[in-house]
Amino acid sequence: MSIAIYHNPACGTSRNTLAMIRNAGIEPQIIEYLSVPPTRAELQHMIRQAGLTVRQAIREKDTPYAELGLDNLDLTDNQLLDAMLAHPILINRPFVITELGVRLCRPSEVVLDILPAPQQGAFIKEDGEVMIDANGRRVDG
Numbered sequence: 297m298s299i300a301i302y303h304n305p306a307c308g309t310s311r312n313t314l315a316m317i318r319n320a321g322i323e324p325q326i327i328e329y330l331s332v333p334p335t336r337a338e339l340q341h342m343i344r345q346a347g348l349t350v351r352q353a354i355r356e357k358d359t360p361y362a363e364l365g366l367d368n369l370d371l372t373d374n375q376l377l378d379a380m381l382a383h384p385i386l387i388n389r390p391f392v393i394t395e396l397g398v399r400l401c402r403p404s405e406v407v408l409d410i411l412p413a414p415q416q417g418a419f420i421k422e423d424g425e426v427m428i429d430a431n432g433r434r435v436d437g
Contacts, residue, residue, distance in 0.1 A: 299324040299411075302334065302342070302391040310390040312404035312421045317392070319428065320413040324392075333384040336377060342391045345398035350376045353400060355388040408434060 299317060301324045304310045317324050327334075334342065343353045350373040354366060361367070364379055366386070380386045390401050396410040405427055408415070419428035426435050 298395070300327055300393045301325070302327050302329040302387070302389055304328070304330060304389050307389055308422050309402055309404045313390045313392060313401040313407045316404060316407050316415070316419055316427070317411065319415050319417065319419045320411045321416050322411070322413055329387060329389065330384050333381060333387070336381055339377060339380060339387065342393065342398050345393075346391065346400050348400060349373075350380075353388050354380060354386050359383070359385045361386060405434075 299322055301310070301314055301317065303314055303326050305328065314324070314326065333339075339353075340350075343350055346353070354361065354376060356362075356366075360383055364383070365371075366376065366379055388400055388402065390404075392399055392401050392407050392410065394410045394412055396412055399406050399410050401407045404421065415428045415432040415434075417428070417432055418426070418430045420426050429435050
């Protein structure tokens with residue numbers, strides 16, 4: 297089974313998502329998209345497969361979003377994609393690709409919907425939130 301995560305190791309959500317993939321016994325392909333950004337076609341495909349609009353896939357926080365005027369609703373998808381490719385920090389993260397689908401894993405537990413293997417044990421997010429119990433079952437908070 298092939299799984300890829302577009303990962304930013306400085307992001308807690310991305311680290312939690314990667315840890316849940318590994319908690320299922322899977323070592324994914326890790327793409328640190330800030331240094332190895334997706335191609336335009338790859339980015340468009342991920343956004344489309346995740347059921348998002350281009351605007352929904354843009355990260356606003358801690359990015360040049362405002363400085364670049366990306367809040368202008370008249371901008372086209374192509375203009376937004378151009379900005380995301382020129383400034384990969386604008387690509388929201390983490391995107392995860394599995395045989396069961398593509399998701400923008402915000403919050404991180406969204407990844408559980410597309411993992412082809414169950415969780416193998418307890419998992420606690422970095423902030424202390426219990427996500428998975430000792431039996432590998434999701435805990436509803």
